[in-house]
Amino acid sequence: MERYNYGKVFTKEITPPNLKSAYYTDATRDEITLEFDQPVVWKDSLTSQFYLDAGAGKIASGAASGNMLKLKITASSKSETITYLDSKSWSQNTLLQGKNGIAALTFCKVPILTSRN
Helix, strand or coil: CHHHHHCCCCCCCCCCCCEEEEEECCCCCCEEEEEECCCEECCHHHHHHEEECCECCCEEEEEEECCEEEEEECCCCCCCEEEECCCCCCCCCCCCEECCCCECCCEEEEECECCCC
């Protein structure tokens, strides 16, 4: 409320990370880059929380660098969408978070672009 009602300016992010785009990193299509609106933090336990074309178990590893999260896929992929979190299997212990400690917003069936636009 301070920001909206009183114009307070915060020195760090106070909102959850929000996905801006998803795209294959290169033509081999074995890595997807997720671009967020702020820096995120990767934990290896998160691999099970991402779904390609609604399929589980396709993410081998990940790494975050600033606003970018790179997901290494188990094999070259023709998947067209990516989803983060499934209501049947989510856990508070395996949530993607921003550097500010706030959990990222979930997303469903976001199109994966063939390259960064």
